[in-house]
Amino acid sequence: MAMKTAEKPLKKKAISEEQEDGSKPFTVGGIKEFLGEVQGEYKKIAWPDKKVTMGSTMVVIVLVFIIAMYLGAVDLIIGKIVTGILK
Numbered sequence: 001m002a003m004k005t006a007e008k009p010l011k012k013k014a015i016s017e018e019q020e021d022g023s024k025p026f027t028v029g030g031i032k033e034f035l036g037e038v039q040g041e042y043k044k045i046a047w048p049d050k051k052v053t054m055g056s057t058m059v060v061i062v063l064v065f066i067i068a069m070y071l072g073a074v075d076l077i078i079g080k081i082v083t084g085i086l087k
Contacts, residue, residue, distance in 0.1 A: 048056075
């Protein structure tokens with residue numbers, strides 16, 4: 001026979017209290033703090049210059065073209081094989 005355990009009622013935290021990890025819940029002050037931290041992190045980003053970006057873009061375009069040609073050729077060959085088998 002299973003014993004029933006006494007259930008404790010859940011305590012609700014007040015909205016103004018900080019959470020266990022130290023962050024503030026959804027308050028105007030908490031949102032402002034979050035946006036300030038996001039802005040600070042955004043300033044730390046090291047963006048690549050135009051030359052690096054253009055070079056990387058060209059590599060991606062060339063690789064996409066090569067892979068498309070390869071997959072097209074494989075599709076054509078497999079299509080011919082299947083057509084030959086079905087005839």
